[in-house]
Amino acid sequence: MTDTMYSDDFLGRLEASLRAALPRWDLSPESDVKLLTISENATFRARDAASGRELVLRVHRPGYHSRAEIASELAWLGALGGEGVVATLTPVPLADGTLIADLDDGGVTRHAVAFELVAGKEPAEGEDLPRWFRELGAINARLHAHAKGWKRPDGFVRKRWDYDAMLGEVLLWGDWRAGLGLDGDGRAVLEDVAAVLKRKLAAYGTGEDRFGLVHADMRVANLLVDGDTLSVIDFDDCGFSWYLYDFAAAISFTEHEPYVPALQAAWIEGYRTVAPLTDEECAILPVFIMLRRMLLTAWVASHAETPTAQAMGEAYTQGTVALGRAFLETHGRAAS
Structure with missing residues (x-):
């Protein structure tokens, strides 16, 4: 563009x-x-x-x-x-x-x-947001159950959002290495993060129980609240990915905010009202959050003329590096 x-x-x-x-x-x-x-x-x-x-x-x-x-x-x-x-x-x-x-x-x-036209407005940050993420978790569980059982029509084709598409060889949204304001030290950190993500995602695998058709962009801007109803819009990026990636996409551009753990807890609680979510699955959520953050860093760089990217700027890349350092402290480095 x-x-x-x-x-x-x-x-x-x-x-x-x-x-x-x-x-x-x-x-x-x-x-x-x-x-x-x-x-x-x-x-x-x-x-x-x-x-x-x-x-x-x-x-x-x-x-x-x-x-x-x-x-x-x-x-x-x-x-x-x-x-x-x-x-x-x-x-x-x-x-x-x-x-x-x-x-x-x-x-x-x-x-x-x-x-x-669907009635409603974007849910605002604040004390009500965990409530809506609890509902979003239940919605995600229903979506995932539907995706697992739905007989797709002949000719059905959507993009595959896997490691290669996000950080590897395909790069649907650009290369994170072109991140706005990314310097040598930051690149070294994120290279290490990318290697850890690749290893952990390969170990987690893409079995039918954990990888399938997802919304892939269920961020707050794509949610509408009308009374007690939460609607989900904009399926433009729906495709094949890990089911748990839907949570990471839901916190797009806010991965660094201190309220994210509360949103994650609410999402898990809501999901479990509809379908099981194991401790193993909950434990890997930070991997998908970091994956999404890296992908969005690439998106901001490759879509620098968009209003959203301009609002993020170099500060978003710097935040990605900071999150990457913290991620490596918890999840180890590529050589470990």
């Missing part, structure tokens, strides 16, 4: 191409269209004043997810919502019954999908 993706010209062009496609979802081209977020994708909210209909529209960036991958995400999302596993977004078909629209963005084809 480049800085032009975040220019007024780019956003205006993208909104114009989306507005032209609104009738395909039975929305007026004169609908009020508002940009909600832009990161990997651009997400808009469209409201048709004449009909009162409102939709959330996600325009995918090219070169990341294929049409088949997007269709697979929507298939799982539809199954989860239809079976009442989790409160989430409902995909909305176009007039022809399909779920994915193609938009022309200056000769580049972009895929777009629509969802029904």
